[in-house]
Amino acid sequence: MYSKELNSIKKSNRLRKREVFDKSLIDLASNDYLGLTTNKDIFNKAYERVLKEQYHGPKASMLVNGYSKIHQEFEDELKKANNFEDALIVGSGFLANLSMIEALVRKGDTLFIDEEYHASGMVATRLLNKNQVVIFKHNNCIDLKNKINQTDTKGRKIIAIEGVYSMGGDLAPKEMFDIADETNALLIVDEAHSSGVLGDKLTGIFDFYSINPKENHIKMGTLGKAYGSYGAYILASSNIIEFLLNRAKAVIYTTAPSLFDTALGLESLKYIQKNKETIKNKISTNLQVINDILGITSNSLIIPIVIGDNKKVIDIQNRLKNEGFLVGAIRQPTVSNAIIRLIAKIDIEPFVLEKVCKRIKEFK
Numbered sequence: 001m002y003s004k005e006l007n008s009i010k011k012s013n014r015l016r017k018r019e020v021f022d023k024s025l026i027d028l029a030s031n032d033y034l035g036l037t038t039n040k041d042i043f044n045k046a047y048e049r050v051l052k053e054q055y056h057g058p059k060a061s062m063l064v065n066g067y068s069k070i071h072q073e074f075e076d077e078l079k080k081a082n083n084f085e086d087a088l089i090v091g092s093g094f095l096a097n098l099s100m101i102e103a104l105v106r107k108g109d110t111l112f113i114d115e116e117y118h119a120s121g122m123v124a125t126r127l128l129n130k131n132q133v134v135i136f137k138h139n140n141c142i143d144l145k146n147k148i149n150q151t152d153t154k155g156r157k158i159i160a161i162e163g164v165y166s167m168g169g170d171l172a173p174k175e176m177f178d179i180a181d182e183t184n185a186l187l188i189v190d191e192a193h194s195s196g197v198l199g200d201k202l203t204g205i206f207d208f209y210s211i212n213p214k215e216n217h218i219k220m221g222t223l224g225k226a227y228g229s230y231g232a233y234i235l236a237s238s239n240i241i242e243f244l245l246n247r248a249k250a251v252i253y254t255t256a257p258s259l260f261d262t263a264l265g266l267e268s269l270k271y272i273q274k275n276k277e278t279i280k281n282k283i284s285t286n287l288q289v290i291n292d293i294l295g296i297t298s299n300s301l302i303i304p305i306v307i308g309d310n311k312k313v314i315d316i317q318n319r320l321k322n323e324g325f326l327v328g329a330i331r332q333p334t335v336s337n338a339i340i341r342l343i344a345k346i347d348i349e350p351f352v353l354e355k356v357c358k359r360i361k362e363f364k
Contacts, residue, residue: 013310014331025326028343028356031166033197033301034279035347036228036268046263058256062089063245066256074266075233078221081269082203084213084235088244091257093192093222094120096232099248100188100220101160102127104240108155112147114138114172116165118190138165141175148183157185163194163205167335169302171198174209180216188218196226196268197283197301202276208299215239226272229264231257282346289350290342293357303342304330305360313338316363325356340364 009015036042050056053068060066075087090096101124105111109132113121116138125133134151137143148157159180161172172189180187191204199207204221206213213219218236223229234244244251272279283301290296290303307313310331317329317340328341340360344353 012332013314014333021326024324025321026324026348026352026356027326028345028348028353029326029328029341030343030345031193031225032228032347033226033343033345034228034272035345036226036271038347039228039268039271042228042264042267042271045267046260049263049267050260053259056259058259060256061252061254062256063252068256068259068262070259070262070266071256074262074269077266077269078233079235081201081273082206082213082219082235084217084219084237086236086238086241088234088236088241088251089257089262090232090234090251091254092230093118093190093220093224093232095250095254096220096222096234097121097190098124098127099244099250100218100234101125102250103244103248104156104186104188104218105132105158106155108153109158110134110151110153110155111158111160112136112144112151112185113160114162116168117160117162118166118192121160121190139170139173141173141179144176144179148179148185157183158188159185160188161190163189163191163198163208164300164302166193166302167330167339167341168304169193169298169300171205171208171299174211177209177211177217181214184216186216186218188220190220192220192222192225192232193300193302195221196272198299200276200280202226202272202279223261223265223268227265227268229268230261231265279346285350286344286346286348286353289353289357290344293354294361298344301344301346303344304335305340305342305364306337307340307364308337310338313340316340316360319363320356320359323359325359327356327360 058066071089079087097120112134115135134147194204201207215237223231313329330341331338
């Protein structure tokens with residue numbers, strides 16, 4: 001039924017498919033930045049925590065009777081660690097972005113969103129009146145300022161950015177926070193790829209820029225990256241969290257998040273806080289290897305190497321796979337030009353990372 005469309009995708013070397021990769025491959029492709037998906041101690045602690053509960057499944061939505069002590073404990077630890085007033089656990093990062101954008105942008109409000117914001121946020125914008133959505137150039141503070149000044153907004157101004165962008169690995173500039181304050185705008189920061197990696201306390205870009213959360217700040221983070229689990233959370237003022245609980249359809253009409261995944265996220269949070277100095281040293285070591293071999297300076301563990309050719313990027317991925325290394329081969333429409341996406345995960349030994357970087361440099 002869709003053979004014509006599929007043939008077009010195949011011809012452009014953009015066909016995607018699921019694959020169970022050989023477990024012997026060294027993983028430099030996933031978002032498991034800290035290698036916590038293989039930490040059995042964290043797994044066992046989460047398992048034991050769930051066993052203490054009367055039930056092990058969420059049963060219903062959070063607003064019926066799906067909200068558990070595990071959810072509550074995790075929310076309490078998150079807001080304490082991130083210095084936010086309140087927290088809300090959500091089923092996934094995709095649902096979190098749908099929840100925030102669909103619910104927070106009311107009649108008369110305008111959303112200013114970075115052109116490279118995650119697809120979940122862009123999907124959420126389609127639920128709004130198109131006149132309420134203004135897309136600004138990626139990480140371009142001047143363009144954002146101009147568009148805010150040129151847009152007649154009767155209600156709230158809401159800005160949506162990411163802490164670390166998933167394909168480029170680049171950080172949102174600190175000036176974005178200043179613009180939000182100057183224009184009295186709400187600022188949504190998607191910290192999916194920065195939480196657990198950036199900052200003195202490894203809590204993300206707020207921490208990295210030493211920004212104390214304010215009433216107009218909203219932070220979203222996921223458990224599916226550095227935390228080695230599945231799910232997401234929203235951090236904000238008590239007023240905003242209460243509003244989301246009463247208006248966000250992707251919160252109200254979905255089953256509460258998995259108890260085990262939440263417990264796993266909680267144990268990962270505790271682990272990161274306890275071992276932050278060791279983790280930061282490993283991040284620094286691996287980023288230095290990237291700089292020494294590839295000449296790329298980065299604050300995140302996402303390292304994009306532009307190839308620009310779909311066929312070649314797949315070829316490089318396959319050649320590395322044959323040598324025992326798994327990297328991402330990212331093509332359109334996710335990126336405008338094909339890239340090798342290398343993740344400098346801290347469970348990868350520096351000498352191994354060095355070898356992979358040298359091979360990429362040769363193949364490129």
